[in-house]
Every structure is written in C-alpha cells, then in structure tokens.
Amino acid sequence: MDGRKWRSVIAAAQAGDRRALDELMAGWLPLVYNVVGRALNGHADVDDVVQETMLRAVDNLGSLRDPDSFRSWLVAIAMRQIRDRARRRQTSPLDETAAEQDFAELTVLRLGLEGQRREVAEAVPWLDAEDRQLLSLWWLEVAGELTRRELAAAAGISRQHAAVRVQRVKERLETARGIVRALDGACPELREVTARWDGRPDSVWRKRLARHIRGCGYCGDPRETVVPAERLLVGLALVPLPVGFTLSLALGGKSAAAAASVGWSAKVLGVLTQPVVAVTAGATIVAGGAYVVTQPSGEPPSRAAAPTTSAAATRSPSPTPTAAPSSSAPSMTQQKVRLYGSVVDAVDQAPDPGADPGALPRRPESGLSSTWGAKAVMQHRGESVTLSGRGYVLVRWQIAPHDRPGGLAMPTWTGLKGRLFHVASGGGRRMDDVIGDGSDRGYVTGMGGPDIGYTVLPDGTQQMWQNEYFYVDGTVTLHLNERGASYGLTVMRTDWAAVDKDVHYGPAQGALRYGLVRDTGDDTAPVPQYVTRATPADPATVALRSRV
Template sequence: MDSHHWRAVITAAQSGDRQALDELVAGWLPLVYNIVGRALNGHADVDDVVQETMLRAVDNLGSLRDPDSFRSWLVAIAMRQIRDRARRRTPERLEEAAASDFAELTVLRLQLEGQRREVAEAVRWLDDEDRQLLSLWWLEVAGELTRRELAAAVGITRQHAAVRVQRMKERLETSRGIVRALDGACPDLRELTGRWDGRPDSVWRKRLARHIRGCGYCGDPRETVVPAERLLVGIALVPLPVGFTLSLAFGGKTAVAAGSAGWSAKLLGALTKPAVAMTAGATIVAGGAYVVTQPPHAPPPRAAVTPTATATSEPPPSATPTPSPTPTPSPSAKRKADLYGTVVDAVDRAPDPDARPAALPRRPESGVTSTGGPKAVMQHRGDSVTLSGRGYVLVRWQISPHARPGGVVMPTWTGLKGKLFHVASGGSRRMDDPLPGAPNGYVTGMGGPDIGYAVLPPGTQQMWQNEYFYVDGTVTLTQNERGCDYGIAVFPSDWAAVDKDVNTGPAQGAIRYGLVRDTGTDSAPVPQYVTRATPADPATVPQRSRV
C-alpha cells in the first residue's frame, strides 16, 4: 500500500476509527515480528516483546504528530523494547534455549538457498548489538525501511549509522565464512570443533575465523561471494508462523476490560491471529483461541500418498518389502505382526507440484530430547545424535556434490527401542527437483554435469529437503558420509511445524507441496535404513529395515 493510504488509516485511527485501528495493527504486525525475531534470533521472549511493542504503539498513537513518521516511530518503539529486554535479562534467562531459531525460520519460510541461506544462518554468529542492527539493515536492503528510519530507530545520525552498518557487515562476512567452512570437509576444522558444543558464540567465532584465515581449504570459497546486500534486495518479510499468538492480558487488563476500554473485537483478533492466516479460513472465538478452517473453495484433501515404484524403473531385488522377522504361525498372527514394520523399500514417485498433501494425523507429543541439543549439525562420517522421548523430529538435508560428487552412503537409524515412523516430507522440494533458471538442467540437490552428481543406492527413496519422523522411544541417527559430500541437521520439532511445512506449496513460490506419509497407525512407514541392532559400523545397516 502507498504512503497516502497509510496516512489516511493512521489519521482515522487517531480519531477513534476502530476499523482503521484494526487495519493498522494487522498491517504492521509482520514488520515488528521480523525486527524482533531477527534481533533476538527467535528467543522465547519474542512474543512478549512483539506484544509490548504493539500495545505501546496503540496506547501512544495519539501522541504521534506526523502520520508520515509512523513507521520509524513504530520501529523505534520495537528497538527500545528489545534493549529493555536485554537489560532485564538475568543469568538464568541468558541460559534459556531459543523458542525457535529465527535463522532457520528464515531459510524455511522464504525458501532461501545457496548464499542467501548462508547469510541467514550467519546471523547466529553475531553478537546481540550487531544482530539488533542487522534486523534493521536487513529490512533496509529489502526495501522495507529507509536509512533515515534505521538511524532514527537506533538513535544515531545517518553518518554514524553508516559506520555502524559497515562494521556489522564486516563481522557478517566473517560469519558467512564460518558457515561455509562448517559446511565443508576440512579435517583440521573437524578436529578443532571436536570440543565445540554447537552453540555459536563470540569465542568460537574468533577461533574459527582464525583457522579460516590460515587454512587454504576453508579460506577458498570455491565460488564468487556475492555481497550480502545484493542477496537480500527485494526479499520478503518472514511470515508470522501459524499459531503465533499474543497474550490477551494487555498489561493486566482482561479481554473484557480491554474491550470496555475501547479495544474492538476485531483488534483483539488482529493481535492474536497470524498474518498468514489470510490464506486460509480463520475464526476468532471467545478467549482468543485461533481456529484454522478450510477455505470455502479449497479442494478436498487427497488421500495419504503411499510411495510407489516408478513406472520407468523396476526396483532391484533388495528393494522388495521385507516381511516381519517374527515367526507367524497363523494368518491372523501375521496380520497383527505386520501392523508395525511396514517398510517401503522402493523408489517413490514425486506428487504433482499442485497436489495438496493429505491431512497429517496428530500423534501424542511429550517432547523429544536430543544429545545434539536443539540443532545437531552432522557434517562428517561418524557424527551421530541420539533421540529419546515421544514426538516429531526434522532431519534437514544439504547435499554438496560441488565439494565431492559420487554415491551417497545414507544415514542410518540404529539401536531402536520403541517405534520410529517416517511421517512426512517437506521443505517444498525433493532433492531431485529442477532448480528454476539453472544452467544445463541442474537439479537443486543432486548436482549437474559441470560439478558431478550425487547418486543414491538402487531402490532408495529420494529424500526431500526436510524429512520428518516420529519417535516413540530411543534411537540413534548416524551420518555415514563416504562418497558424495553431505550434511544433515536434526531438530526436535512438533506437529504444528510439520503440518505448516508440508502445506507450504506453489502458492508461496516454492516448487511443490509436501508429502504426508503417516497413516496415524502402526501401519505407517518406517525409515528404509533402521535396525534395533547396534552394529560397529552403522553404514552397514541394510536398506531393508529390521524393526
């Protein structure tokens, strides 16, 4: 919308027009969420800071003299709340884990790849002050803020802002180099990071930067490094997550009291419903609960897709589904034994890009703990993580044939106690999907003629960018890299995140919707490479799973 429209909306809201106030809050909430989320990198306090910013803006809207300065005024309020939150932090709060890694949210929701992904992930390595400044500069180069507004929000002159931004960009480039190096296969770097707990901080940033400066392998980017500002031009705001809510307490006011104080029902809804809900039906009910409903003209959900062999290639003998190893003295006993252990050991066909996934069954969740923490990054052969509990897990793939092409030795699940299901595939693309505009018919994950290809074992299902599993017990996942270079990151997740991912499709600019594999019962598929045994070499686990 143009500035004339917003000026009219702000003026009307200041005059008591509730509809204009509703529009103002709903329209600017995503901008505040992006600033706060990136400045705090998804910390658990993000919701509180966003809420306090919006409430202060509404409470003080009458004091705004020039409607044209609303955006810079709102951003300045957000930055003050961010700094106030930093001053209030106790040592205990400093140790809190992030509610959600905003760098990863940026990559997933905006479908960033290559060097754009690298910039987003480099944010983790910045100190708080740099990250706060970057949260504004990112929006400046994306066309959402001006340099004048950036300077006003920080409370400095434009000349001083230029100096601060330049210094922040230098540290951002250093951090990008660290992300590239950690994605590589340098044996010296692997030895250096043997004692690292995986949490980015200033001490390890300096250590890794010092290694990179003296390392011929890590210091060679192997491709032209595009300046960050060129990568971020025109990039969209990260949409609010489905389920993102702001408390209806309003600084101690109940919803009823807030309504009697002049808050309209639509405004209460605007403060509690995510902006992305506009793509689906939504209803705000008493108490502020958010309910997503099917749009009136939405197509009916597809039945769950069962992976099938491709019509053009016959699976090898080893790809034949394996019956349960448990003896079955009668047909009824066999049917019961087969309820768990269904393995689809065959190449599965990708669904049509416009085909919506089936509904994702909701399984019980009590939480999954990981020996790798909230994000375990496994870049080298032998890296492993043990998962325990009951809930969902995301395994995110990054294949690097440009570093080393060849056959992929798949990761394996070992020592299974309990049950493990392969419930969904997401990330809006399979790893063999064509990359739009790429030369020579490159595919996004599997390589191309100029750099070589990543090749899967015969009969192996093609992985998607994001693969989701459900754990009910304990299991260990091991990275078995030997041929083609690859890395996987493992995140404990939840049903809402999986459901959101698989339903992000072409309408959001991605390649395809996700794939729901879960039947909601023990007949759901299990991973191809899983065993209850604990072999000395996990890479020897056969493709036909043993559960």
Template sequence: MDTRQWSSTIAAAQAGDRRALDELVAGWLPLVYNIVGRALNGHADVDDVVQETMLRAVDNLGSLRDPDSFRSWLVAIAMRQIRDRARRRSTETLDEAAAQATDFAELTVLRLQLEGQRREVAEAVRWLDDEDRQLLSLWWLEVAGELTRRELAAAVGVSRQHAAVRVQRMKERLETSRGIVRALDGACLDLRELTGRWNGRPDSVWRKRLARHIRGCGYCGDPRESVVPAERLLVGIALVPVPVGFTLSLALGGKTAAAATVASTSVGWSAKVVGALAKPAVALTAGVTVVAGGAYVVTRTPDAPPPRAAVITPGPATTSAPPPPPAAPPPSPASSSPSASPTTKTDLYGTVVDAVDRAPGPNAEPAPLPHRPESGVTSTGGAHATMNHRGDSVTLSGRGYVLVRWQISPQYRAGGLVMPAWTGLKGRLFHVASGGGRRMDDPVSTTDPSATGMGNAATGYAVLPAGTQQMWQNEYFYVDGSVTLTVNERGADYGLSVFPTTWDAVRRDVTTGPAQGARRYGLVRDTGGDDTPVPQYATRATPADPATVAQLSRV
C-alpha cells in the same frame, strides 16, 4: 511498506475506527516481528517483545502527530523494547529460554526458501553478537527496501554518518561469519579436529577461534565460488512471514473485552481481527489474541454470560500451506478394529522398514522424488547442528525434509559403527532418499572384498552392523511431527551434521551427482505412500540409552 499508503488508515484508527486499528496491527506486525526476531535470533523472548511493542504502539497511537512518520515511530518503539529487554535479562534466564527458542536464521531460510549465498548470509547471523544483531535487523530491512537509512539511524539513536560507520563495522563481522559458515560446510580435517570440543552453539569465543583457523588455512580460506556482497544478496528480499502458531495478545483492560484466536491454517499474515466496538480505537478497552490464519471472535460485556464463538473464515491467503499434521499417528494394523471389513486396506505405516538393499549402478538414474507437503522443520540445533560425541542429540519438529550428513573417520578411531537412533517419535518419519554423490560403503581397496567396510588398511575400517542398508554420505528424511536423533558413537569415530532442507534441494542432490568424475546418482526411496521405508533405528519410546533401540524396530 510505504507509510504514505497507510496515512488514511492511521488517521482513521486515531479517530476511533476499530476496523482501521485492526488493519493497522495486522499490516505492521510482520515488520515488527522481523526486526525483533532477527535482533534476538528467535529467542523465546521474541513473543513478549513483539507484544509489548504493539501494545505500546496501540496505546500511544493518539500521540502520533504525523501519520507519515508512523513507521519510524513504530521501529523506534521496537528497538527500545529490545534494548530494555537486554538490560532486564539475566544469564540464567537467557540460557534457560534459549533451549526453547526457534532459531530465526533457520526460519529465514525455511520461510523464504533461501539457497546458496543468501542462505549463507542468514546462517551467518547466528555468529554475531547481540549489538551487531540488533543493528543487522534494521540494516537487513534497509537493503530489502523496508526501511530507509534515516529511519535506521533514528531507531538506533545516532546520526546518519555515525550509523554508516556502525553498519560498516557490522558488515565486516558478518563477512567473517559467512566465512565460518562456508568452512563448517567443508571437509577440512584440521577444522573438524578443532571443533571436536565445540558444543555446536555459535558464540564470540568460537567465532574468533574459527576465524583464526580460516585465515591460516589454505583450504578453508579459499572460497570455492565468487563471494557476492551481502547487500546485493538481500536487495528486495521479502519479510519472513509470521509463522504458524505465533500468538499476539493485546490486553488493554477495561469494561469491554474482545478476543480473537486465529487458526493455524496458513503461513504468513492473512487475518483481520474484527469487532463492532463503538469507542475510539485509541481509547478501546480490549484484549486481542492473534495467530496466523483465520479468526474466532468473541465479544461481551463484563456482566454478560459466557459467549458463543463466531467463526470467521479468512480470505484466500497469498501463500498456501499444507494442512496441519494429524493430532495422533495413524493406527497400526495390530490396533485396527476387529469389526473392520476384511477387504479394507490397512495403514501400512510402521510395518515397512529398511533392509539391506542393492546399490544402483553409478549411471542408473533414480526414480522421481514424490513431493510431500512442506511447512518447514525447526531444529533445536539450529540451521546446522553438528554432533560429534556420544549422547549429542537434536530434536526436529514440523513438516518437511531433513538432511543427515555423515562424516566417518576411521583414521581417528576404527571399529564397528553403533548407529544413531530416532527416539520419541510423535507423528511419522520416512527415509526418502540417499545422495551426496558417494556411497559410504563403497569398497576403497581392491584387496578388501568387504562391502560394508569404510576406510582402508592404512587408516583402519569402520564396519556397519550386519544387515544394515546401503549408506550414502547424505541421507534424507521426511518428518511430519517431532522426533529426536541421538549419536550413539562407540567404537568407530563418526560425526553427524543435521540440516533442515527442502524437497527441491533433495531432488537436486539425488539427481545431479558430483560435479567432476564419473556421474554417481543418488537413490530415491520414497514411494509417495506410507510404505516408504522408515529408519532402521526408530521408536516412539524414549529409552534411557538410545543405543538400545532395535535395528528393525517398528513404529
């Protein structure tokens, strides 16, 4: 984003051009959102800090002498607001708000469709301390071509030489964090035992513990592919679009009021807040509310009667997105109107559930995976939620795909599996595919005829409940709304890792099979319609004990 291209717009806004000010706010909001969002890792305070930054920029625009320095000036304001927020916050407030936050690393992966080592870098950010994360928020944009080193140093308030030293130290800790992300995705039994007491939230204490383990572990410390330096991975990467539902309110007070509310119809920033106000922009008295998409604009004086909203349709968005999910789930056949025509096709959703299915042959290619609309799924557990104990849960919200990876360990504790439950469902939930190259219920001993036992005579067996479907190491689901997944471990030992993912990643896993040995394809369960199976243990209710959810519950 070249400031020189904005010089005329900045000058016009300073001179009182309302449209130029609207364009300036809309054009530079993504940069500020990325800096603040990454520095705070999506903490609930992001909205407030972004709003305060833009408010101060608009309020003080008249004091900017050189329009070419606008970007440096705006970034410096954002960093001051981030540091002020750090000084004001309390531990109690942080912990309470963090439970409601959206992990910015997760948004980065979902919005930019990052994969491989680029995804690894984004997830590693979660392991950095606040100070390193603030610096990384600027360095990430520097290597992406959005900031210069001079602007980075000015925003931090140090010389370019000192900035280089600080960036190098931060990069070293980032590489350590990348190693942790790789190790957690692996299958090291010693690491699993170590993380059995971990609550799943990255912090400096666990970063040091895991780093010590990796340094001394031949499995975790051996990267399975060449590690590319982070700066090479981030060159030219785009800004994370302002997410659907993000709200910006600029309340400048005074006699004239203008309010704009933007509909959540696209991912990314496409709206321009418009108004016909005659006063100079830097002296305007206005209130503006902005969200990603189109706009509703209301203008009135203090003595005017309540206004009628004029709807402004946004121009074509550069990034398309599916329509928002329905406000309520589709009616079940039981609730259909008795006066409906007997020939009318009823909605099958909720009437078809999984049952025991026959496993395909190892060389049988799966059916094509239908591509359902995706706008991204956020998780209260972040991009990689690890659940190892009874009662651990994660809430998933949005529209898109989710991977649930099983780790069953009868060597630690054998017995019957008490399956996890999906509760509090709002919207729809489908079980779309199974993969990972391995079926969890494959017989592992020729002397044991059981088709549902996992383990062996030496370690013990984990046994599925009667009537349970075939299980694979990776199970894929499609969420359109929100739902909570809870571990009901009692009996056999198991853990779940939950990742928001993408259609392309699901298709690749299901159709590729393992890299070595006999090919084993996955299984596509999605028919593309509402008759796609739903999970066996799912309910719209929120029971006190999720383990009580019936196996063949109907939703």
C-alpha cells in the same frame, strides 16, 4: 498499501476507528516480528517483546504527530523493547537455550533460501547481540522494508553514525559467513580445532575459528565468488509469522485512558478492553469487519462426500458484509450470499472447447511474497509454499502417471489468514481432456493412458486444469501431499493481465479449449475445496469439502 492509504488508516485509528486500528496493527505486525526475531535470534522471548511493542504502539498512538513517520516510530519502539530486555537479562540472566528455534533456521526454512543466501542467514547467530540488533534493521533496509533514514531513527543515531556502524556489522557478517563456509568444508585441521566445540555459536569460538581461517589455505579459499550480502538480500521477503502466532492486545486501565485521550468513544473503549488483533490459525480480521472461521468436515479427502455448491458460513457476532449500492438495505438472505466463503468449488463439467470464457473481473494487486521466491517447484510430499500479500498466483500441474499411477492425494491450502478465491482455469486444457481419434489409441492427457496407467482423483474432487489461478488477500500455505500417484506443482506469482491472456487462449490459437473464468468479482467467487484456517499435523487430512 501505499503511503497515502496508510496515512488515512493511521488518522482513522487515532480518531477511534476500531477497524482502522485492527488493520494498522495487523498490517505492521510482520515487520515488527522480523525486527525482533532477528535481533533476538528467535529466543522464546520474541513473542513477549513483539506483544509489548504492539501494545505500546496502541497505547501511544495518540502521541504520533506525523503519520509519515509511523514506520520508523514503530520500529524504534521495538528496538527500545529489545534493549530493555537486554538490560533485564544483565541483572537476571536467562538461559539462551530456551530458544525454540533460532531465527536463522526459520529464515532458511520459511523463505526457502539456498546457496549464499542460506549462508548469510546461518551466519547471523555468530554475531554479538548488539550487532544482531543493527543487522535486523539493515537486513530490512536492503530488502526494501526500511529506508536509511528510518534505520537511523529506529536505532537512535545519526545517518552518518548509522553508515559507520552498518559497515562494521557488514564486515563482521562476512567473517561469520567465512566460518559457516569453513564448517561446511572438509578441512582436517578444522575438525581438530572444533573437536571440543558444543556446536553453539559464541564470541569465543568465533574468534578461534576466524583465526584458523585466516591462517588456513584450505578454509581461507572460498572456492567460488562470494557475492556481497546486500546483493543477496535485495527484495527478500519478510519471514512469515509462525503458525498459531497470536497477538493479543488486551487493553487495561492505562491503555483505555490513553485511548480516551485520543478521542475514542465509550462504545469503542468497551470493545478495546477485549483483544484487538488475533492473528491465529483459527480466525482473522478481514475486510468488512467479519471474522471468518473454517469448519471443515471430519472426513479425510479420500472418503469425503461430494461437495455442494454452497456451504453454511460461520459469521461474526456482528458482521458487516459489503453491500452493493442500493436504495434499500439488503435482506438477510442477500447478506449471507455476499459473505465470503459461502461458495465452495464443486464438481463441474468441462465447458464447450469453443466457448469464450467471458470477461475476467479485475481485483486489486499490491504484490505477493513467496517463501520460495519467484517460483516454487514442488515435487515431493511434505513440500509447501507460503504466500503473503494481495495478488494473483498460478498453480501449474504436472501429473506423472508414467512415474507412478494410482490414487491422487490432492494438495491443500492451510493456515489461511484473510481470503482466498479460485478465480480461473487455463493452460488450454483440463487434465481429463482426451487426445486421439476416438479409437483405443486415444488417451486422457495429464491423467494417464492405457499404456502407462491412470491417475485417479478422490470421489467428489473438482477436475483441475493445466493452470489453475487463485487470488490471495492475506496469507496462506499450499502443501504438496503426494502419496500414491506421482505429481508436481509449480507455484508462481502472476498478475491479472497474464491470467486474462491465458484463459482467452483458445482452439483458434492451438489450444484444446478456452479457459474458464470462475471469478464473480465479489465474495461469491468460489474458494478451493481443500482450504482451512487450521494447520493440521498432516495437511493431507484436510477435508475435501471446506466451509469458510
């Protein structure tokens, strides 16, 4: 969302617009979570500090005079909460071992970091708490989420002082990177030095290990060119919110009074005494104010019945679906049809190879972030990629019956927060297209052949094409559930122009067939068969027929 749109959302929220407040809090929650998570290194207190930050932001939104300063204002609130937490710990120490999983590990896992990017993330726990606080801001500055002016404002220092402090933190980070490299090495002297180390980074061991590295010819030689941290972090995505993270801003008397001071009506104040934002695996706020909840079938994919083209949609107590321009109010039936998730992918026949797919509706694109970066190449069971933002994504199939034929366990989309549409199919062929002359030498491309065996889909599964295109507006995770038949998925961010070009690449240009446009341009566009807002322990158990 651009600055102009955010300004209008902030103004509407200050004027008492509940939806604008929901959008504002949900939109900036990932940034706050990353600031707090890195500063506290994933301690169990992270959730509490994030909650308090967002509550104080809602509480004091009326005092914000310049909407353009909202981001630095919000981050400054987060930094104050972090420092307050540190002061409380000085008087009442907490056991740092309470951390469920340090933020460095989460960064590596959720962003799929490798090589020196992974090294930078793993170096962070070696820094002192004060350095981690500033690093949490500098990391976001380098990644393009904050400006230097906003960093200085959030830290409560001048830009000149910020430059000095950032340089010091960078130097200490490089020292910590050296420690990470050394610990991954095979120096026999270092093994002796660390024989009594408990494996937890702290300042004492940082100094000991740094002293060893400076005097060790083996550990002091990086054996490869060390890339500056800022070059490694440029454009890096935010760490996605953890599955099941819930932000519950239950506004009590003080908050309600503050809300009244900025002009919220009595009706809105009544609503605000309930949780404002719920970012959970079960429900989320979507455009139009509807809460969309998944109700999947209880059967696993391999035993599920064939899907229907329409499924009953769960509606919020007072849904307000977007209505088409009309002189009269839409009927209840029309409202149900327009509600997101009322159409689920169904088994379909391959269109005529020469049938032009027609126009592809164009949806707004503000960009997607991926936990794998530009391209996710998933080849093994259990691998997954999380996509966040608004835009198009390509899922390219590679079936390998020559490696291992048999029944296919389909990939699944889980933890959906927002909306996910199946908009088009392309790549010049469906995976069951037959290549050959019609004799016994003919074979099914993609799904196998007589000489290597066939890959078999579960009953009721829609046949995939070489390229499947989806549109994400929110956050969702795609899981590779490879069991039985061997296959791989390549998942890439793309754009409308590339999708449109692919589906119109037809037989005259060397493809087997034109692609297929599935998008209706509105909420009646289909959602994938395997999608849920839940996050089951085993994603392969997500039901074939999904009702969103």
